[in-house]
Amino acid sequence: MKYVTKADGSLQPFDRGKVRRTLRNMGLGAEDADRIAAEIEEAVPDGVKTAAVFRMIRTRASAVRPAVAHRTNLRRALALIRPKPDFEEFVRVLLREHGYQVETGCVLAGRCGEHEVDAIAQKDGVTTFVEVKHHRSYHRMTGLDEGRIARAIVEDLQEGFRSGRCTVAIDNALIVCNTKLSEHAKRYATCRGIGHIGWDYPEEQNLKAMIQETQSYPVTIVAGVNPSIATRLATGGFLTAKQVAYGDATAISRAAGIPLREVLLIAGRARAILEP
Structure with a gap:
């Protein structure tokens, strides 16, 4: 062997x-x-x-x-995305692709304090607050602290709803990250009922699988799209390779402030990646 x-x-x-x-x-x-x-x-x-x-x-x-x-390695492509606000918005787009109704992040009042959440996602009658974590180094583990913080926020928001301070009834939390999870983080999340979507966890509904299933690749999957170009595209509202591949190149060029010939080059490469 x-x-x-x-x-x-x-x-x-x-x-x-x-x-x-x-x-x-x-x-x-x-x-x-x-x-x-x-x-x-x-x-x-x-x-x-x-x-x-x-x-x-x-x-x-x-x-x-x-x-x-x-095509760039997918893990590297995710690491190249600007953490805030671009990766947060990418996660919201991905969740919508998988049938969630998603609201952009907002501030919710708990019993003891206010909490800024990255998104509120609803599916199958369950309302979830979403916490997005991004690491530039994709070899870094997402650890226990994120789960413990999410657990505390859920409790405070639920108590806030019962006391009338919070207008949204939160059922649970979901942490989405671009890296693997530590074993300690997995055990704690399972025990406390906190949802986790990491690079390869859980087995069926992990970040890699969700992206591949819907071909919701970040635009950085295209070779030659560096962080500066990705930021311009994201600012113009174009976060995925699909949006650039099949969008109006002239409109993308104007919105992102990128020369039309460069948009056409990226779009052509994106289509080659997406189409069999």
């Missing part, structure tokens, strides 16, 4: 299935994904770094599907 070296220096078994899923997410067909995953497993040395494996994946996938060359 071969092992790969993760960014934190730990070892884990080489997972051909994970390589295959990455290739499929890049838009490759099942046959090509199976073949390339097997070739990579055969070619890599024992103890290879995960970054080297991803470079091999990208190189071999690009030979089959040239659009892969226009």
